[in-house]
């Protein structure tokens with residue numbers, strides 16, 4: 001069975017480079033351009049802590065150290081930012097890791113009897 005050489009078709013999504021026709025000259029030569037398919041980077045998610053009136057500041061600092069790997073000074077700064085602004089970003093992760101962080105923080109808060117709220121949201 002005869003096989004036809006495959007020529008890349010036009011780009012199907014904006015993640016591809018713009019489609020171009022094969023270049024040709026008048027001498028019967030056809031140049032096929034090699035095109036690189038680019039993969040979009042994965043959507044990232046920021047994990048956000050919300051302020052409330054009851055969770056102790058010290059507990060929030062410990063959460064930031066334990067689950068978000070912040071040193072004590074950075075954790076304290078983030079906690080104070082949340083306290084003043086109402087919310088603050090603790091870290092940016094892939095979807096699964098962000099969901100796990102939310103679960104870990106929520107479980108720890110519940111276990112310790114604090115109403116601390118933690119959510120994740122897509123970046124941008």
Ligand code: TYC
Nearest residue numbers: 049050051052055057082083
């Ligand atoms: N506002 C709390 C207090 O005054 C402290 C706090 C900070 C609570 C950050 C939650 O995400 C939070 N004890």
